[in-house]
Amino acid sequence: MSGKYHPKDIEEKWQRRWEENNTFKVTEDLNKNKYYLLEMFPYPSGKIHMGHVRNYTIGDVIARYKRMKGFNVLHPMGWDAFGMPAENAAIEHGIHPSVWTHENIDNMKAQLKRMGFSYDWDREVSTCEPEYYRWEQLFFLWMYEKGLAYKKTSSVNWCYQCKTVLANEQVESGLCWRCGKEVGEKVLDQWFFRITAYVEELLEYCDKLPGWPERVMTMQKNWIGKSYGCELTFPMADTDGAIKVFTTRQDTIFGATFMLIAAEHPLVMELVKGKSIEKEVSDFVEKIKKHDKMERTSEYYEKEGMFLDAYCLNPVTDQKMPIFAANFVLADYGTGCVMAVPTHDQRDFEFARKYDLPLIVVIQPKDRPLDPAEMTEAYIEEGILVNSGQFNGMENMKALDSIAAYFESIGKGKRTVQYRLRDWGISRQRYWGAPIPIVNCKKCGTVPVPEADLPVVLPMNVTLTGEGGSPLANHPSFIETTCPSCGQPALRETDTMDTFVESSWYFDRYCSAHYDEKPGLDKAKVDYWMPVDQYIGGIEHAIMHLLYARFYSKVLRDFGILSCDEPFTNLLTQGMVCKESMKCATHGYLFPEEVEDGKCIHCKKPVAIGKTEKMSKSLKNVVDPNYLIQNYGADTTRIFCLFAAPPEKDLEWSDQGVDGAFRFLNRTWRIIMDYLEAVKNIKPFEGGDQLPDELKTLRRKTHQTIKKVTGDIEDRFHFNTAISAVMELVNVLYQVPKPADDDRTALSVIRESIESIILLLNPIVPHICEELWEDIGHRDVLADAPWPSFDPAIAAEDEITIVIQINGKLRSRINVPASEEAETIKSLAAADDKIVKLLEGKQVMKVVYVPKKLVNIVVRE
RNA sequence: GCCUGGGUGGCGGAAUUGGUAGACGCAAGGGACUUAAAAUCCCUCGACGCUUGACGUUGUGCGGGUUCGAUUCCCGCCCCAGGCACCA
Numbered sequence A: 001m002s003g004k005y006h007p008k009d010i011e012e013k014w015q016r017r018w019e020e021n022n023t024f025k026v027t028e029d030l031n032k033n034k035y036y037l038l039e040m041f042p043y044p045s046g047k048i049h050m051g052h053v054r055n056y057t058i059g060d061v062i063a064r065y066k067r068m069k070g071f072n073v074l075h076p077m078g079w080d081a082f083g084m085p086a087e088n089a090a091i092e093h094g095i096h097p098s099v100w101t102h103e104n105i106d107n108m109k110a111q112l113k114r115m116g117f118s119y120d121w122d123r124e125v126s127t128c129e130p131e132y133y134r135w136e137q138l139f140f141l142w143m144y145e146k147g148l149a150y151k152k153t154s155s156v157n158w159c160y161q162c163k164t165v166l167a168n169e170q171v172e173s174g175l176c177w178r179c180g181k182e183v184g185e186k187v188l189d190q191w192f193f194r195i196t197a198y199v200e201e202l203l204e205y206c207d208k209l210p211g212w213p214e215r216v217m218t219m220q221k222n223w224i225g226k227s228y229g230c231e232l233t234f235p236m237a238d239t240d241g242a243i244k245v246f247t248t249r250q251d252t253i254f255g256a257t258f259m260l261i262a263a264e265h266p267l268v269m270e271l272v273k274g275k276s277i278e279k280e281v282s283d284f285v286e287k288i289k290k291h292d293k294m295e296r297t298s299e300y301y302e303k304e305g306m307f308l309d310a311y312c313l314n315p316v317t318d319q320k321m322p323i324f325a326a327n328f329v330l331a332d333y334g335t336g337c338v339m340a341v342p343t344h345d346q347r348d349f350e351f352a353r354k355y356d357l358p359l360i361v362v363i364q365p366k367d368r369p370l371d372p373a374e375m376t377e378a379y380i381e382e383g384i385l386v387n388s389g390q391f392n393g394m395e396n397m398k399a400l401d402s403i404a405a406y407f408e409s410i411g412k413g414k415r416t417v418q419y420r421l422r423d424w425g426i427s428r429q430r431y432w433g434a435p436i437p438i439v440n441c442k443k444c445g446t447v448p449v450p451e452a453d454l455p456v457v458l459p460m461n462v463t464l465t466g467e468g469g470s471p472l473a474n475h476p477s478f479i480e481t482t483c484p485s486c487g488q489p490a491l492r493e494t495d496t497m498d499t500f501v502e503s504s505w506y507f508d509r510y511c512s513a514h515y516d517e518k519p520g521l522d523k524a525k526v527d528y529w530m531p532v533d534q535y536i537g538g539i540e541h542a543i544m545h546l547l548y549a550r551f552y553s554k555v556l557r558d559f560g561i562l563s564c565d566e567p568f569t570n571l572l573t574q575g576m577v578c579k580e581s582m583k584c585a586t587h588g589y590l591f592p593e594e595v596e597d598g599k600c601i602h603c604k605k606p607v608a609i610g611k612t613e614k615m616s617k618s619l620k621n622v623v624d625p626n627y628l629i630q631n632y633g634a635d636t637t638r639i640f641c642l643f644a645a646p647p648e649k650d651l652e653w654s655d656q657g658v659d660g661a662f663r664f665l666n667r668t669w670r671i672i673m674d675y676l677e678a679v680k681n682i683k684p685f686e687g688g689d690q691l692p693d694e695l696k697t698l699r700r701k702t703h704q705t706i707k708k709v710t711g712d713i714e715d716r717f718h719f720n721t722a723i724s725a726v727m728e729l730v731n732v733l734y735q736v737p738k739p740a741d742d743d744r745t746a747l748s749v750i751r752e753s754i755e756s757i758i759l760l761l762n763p764i765v766p767h768i769c770e771e772l773w774e775d776i777g778h779r780d781v782l783a784d785a786p787w788p789s790f791d792p793a794i795a796a797e798d799e800i801t802i803v804i805q806i807n808g809k810l811r812s813r814i815n816v817p818a819s820e821e822a823e824t825i826k827s828l829a830a831a832d833d834k835i836v837k838l839l840e841g842k843q844v845m846k847v848v849y850v851p852k853k854l855v856n857i858v859v860r861e
Numbered sequence B: 001g002c003c004u005g006g007g008u009g010g011c012g013g014a015a016u017u018g019g020u021a022g023a024c025g026c027a028a029g030g031g032a033c034u035u036a037a038a039a040u041c042c043c044u045c046g047a048c049g050c051u052u053g054a055c056g057u058u059g060u061g062c063g064g065g066u067u068c069g070a071u072u073c074c075c076g077c078c079c080c081a082g083g084c085a086c087c088a
Helices: A007-020 A050-068 A084-093 A097-114 A130-145 A195-207 A214-224 A250-255 A266-272 A278-290 A293-297 A346-355 A396-410 A506-511 A523-529 A544-558 A625-631 A634-643 A655-679 A693-716 A719-735 A744-761 A766-775 A822-831 A833-839
Strands: A034-039 A072-074 A149-159 A164-166 A183-193 A227-235 A242-247 A258-262 A305-313 A320-326 A337-340 A413-418 A438-441 A445-448 A480-482 A489-492 A532-538 A568-574 A577-584 A588-590 A608-614 A799-806 A809-817 A843-850 A854-860
Touching: A007 A097, A007 A634, A007 A766, A034 A050, A034 A506, A034 A523, A050 A072, A050 A532, A050 A568, A050 A577, A050 A625, A050 A634, A050 A693, A084 A097, A097 A625, A130 A149, A130 A445, A130 A506, A130 A544, A164 A183, A183 A278, A195 A214, A195 A544, A214 A544, A227 A250, A227 A396, A242 A250, A242 A258, A242 A337, A250 A396, A258 A266, A258 A305, A258 A346, A266 A278, A266 A305, A278 A305, A278 A320, A305 A346, A320 A346, A337 A346, A396 A413, A506 A523, A506 A544, A544 A568, A625 A634, A634 A655, A634 A719, A634 A766, A655 A719, A655 A744, A655 A766, A693 A719, A693 A744, A719 A744, A744 A766, A799 A822, A799 A833, A809 A822, A809 A833, A822 A833, A822 A843, A822 A854, A833 A854
Parallel strands: A034 A072, A034 A532, A258 A320, A532 A568, A799 A854
Antiparallel strands: A149 A164, A149 A183, A227 A242, A227 A305, A227 A413, A258 A337, A305 A320, A438 A445, A438 A489, A480 A489, A577 A588, A577 A608, A799 A809, A843 A854
8 A cells, every 4th residue: 555644444454454363362471571551441331532532542552562562461441331321321211221231332342443452352341241240249248258248227318209319429419310309318228348447558558559640649548538546535424424535636635615426426315315305406416317418518507516415524624514416527437426625626616606615725826825705716726735734835736645645544545546438338229230149038137149149140121210219129030039048038139239349350350351260360360460560540530449449459369369469550540631612602512513613503603612621521522533533543543642741631632733643644654655665675774884964863863762752651651752752753854865766875774764663653553553564565563563772872962062151041052072071171161252252351260060961150240 | 728739932732860941743924836726845933122143131820049050949929720628
């Protein structure tokens, strides 16, 4: 093939050839270094979007690069196939979630293949298949056995109208997304994974993953939220018993003047039992419980409480402290009870002012005394302890330890640690998910399904209406079973697992994708491939998915299935793909194809350009990858995504940028076509012959480019600068006058440049490169070619420019041989015409020489 | 409020360890080719000033500092994005 660049023909040809030759099929090879490159697998929503294209292009470049570097590269792809949108489609269009999902997978798979990604499709995994989730059910049983999976009551969002559980994202400002009615809470028995059992290890390894972005680690650490403090005991004033609190501020204990208990805490109703206020308090508690989560965490939620007609004693001052139920105290953090120090905590301060409770200052700033009567807010800075008995005069931060020790010595408290992280609720009252393998028996209670009976298969013959609770609960042949323990009739668990469970181990499954023996992972293979060397995905998964996957890996490790402590050695979080939105006064947001010459195609009115935001269907600021592939080809789409921004930054879409990318590929194609006949039977230059200047420059540039591109890809994943380096090389190639047909030396130098360009661009735009590689006479597939190496001696400049500064300001430059001595360069600098003139009448204080860079002459006026 | 990032030409971005700010691309302008247009190839392109140069001044959010030298390090402030948010 020659002549014009026709991306479609070339791309389809090579995609076919790669598939026919099984080019990207990979098996374990102990003689080669492995490299496991993983991109976050997609939810099969129907079509790939630019976010996928960007993510998978970045991954493909690294996979193809590592492959050329001689690694045995595992680069798999699969489908995060369970989830709510499939059920929504079923409700809205009457199509079964399974059918919908499989159609979407077929579509998207075709699109990914059309992008030319180097996946080993033999390892494709789809999480909605029993062959996949049966192992997840097995792991669940083992976790249940170890107490890592357990049941407890917990509340969910509940729509009374639709009689169904709503996910958080189905609650829109407190209302049901389907019927618009108010959403309440419902308490259900639900399944949890005991992620808190691994909290210390999860936290510890945050500092042992240098290949992760700092900010992701920070987010995870904050999410885990470890805090050091004390558990202190406050005896009841008039009865036996005591209230325990967790505090990180034991330094303020002498200022604790009242006690707060979370309204939902059982202690609240216990304390008022039989008292005249019992009904009133009970109403208050019920009112608080009704407020949904959104409301309770909003900024405007006013602090409210109710006195419980009970007192406890401050353990150090023996003062009576009134006890309140409060709406802002969290029931599931610490003990659910909080000692209130209104002078030094803003929340307690507001509460004390509202209910007229006493204030005692215990921390004094160094410069001014505090008067409780005049305070308008809590004093939360550091200071010196006052009104604090034997601790008076100490700096409050230093007293933390002494006071903790004191409490331990008198047996009224102990140092403890609290975490923000809660156990992972995995129950979903939904159909399209992996069934939890449990049977509920009236007589035996919760009974695990025997391993031999796995998988518990999701039944296919269901109707989804979106009303009346979980479809599985209305499916007699699914729920009705016999108890594995007593053999009596019993009911199956109808909850399915959170889809984050599937995505917590899919990367293990890729290692032995079709292994059908217990435990579903072939240890030898998993040990060969795991951990993932490079994981790539969106920053939106910085916390949940990545933390759950880390946890699940540790659980599987402790089951003896995995050998690594952490699943992902290196993590790259790519930025979003953004574009400006366009709006017509009549027709609202418009898709790019609905705009022509800045006007709406429906009404010809001018279109308003909005700000640049993440591409989304609702803003219609989306570009369809299919459109790009058809008009420009996969290679242009790939190179544009890589050139427009470094991977971790947001990418701003630019149609002109796409044109530019296409132009570059054409330009590269043309110059190589130009030389095709001349270099076809020429070998790349190898000799040490003296070359004329022009060829020497080209050759030097070639080797410099190999060096630059290798460094940019290897060390930093900065494909944008790698591409610009190749652009420079192509520009230099254009500058070289075309040599005579028999000038074999010149042509061999050009051949070396051309081969380098093709090799260097191959991971980025593999189709055009394969085609050119074949055109210049190669028989073997380029994907298998080794990455080019450079000769530092050839890459080295023999003349360098030295900048001459006076007092740090650029004044002149000189060219010297690269090997020139420092002293010679200094004297040449001082002798430079411009410098001599500028130095007249000035006294030289010193001369700084930075090797191969500059001379700075420091003078005094 | 707290914790992270980030702020560089008309635009996307480059400057890898404190050492020539603006690589490469886009847009714009000019030229060549062409009957013409498109395409292509070549050149110019931060701002200001004048003596139009191998010119001077200025310039990386703002104000200070360290240094021979700061886009880069330190302190204070402003703005933008993301995460967390009654976690006691």
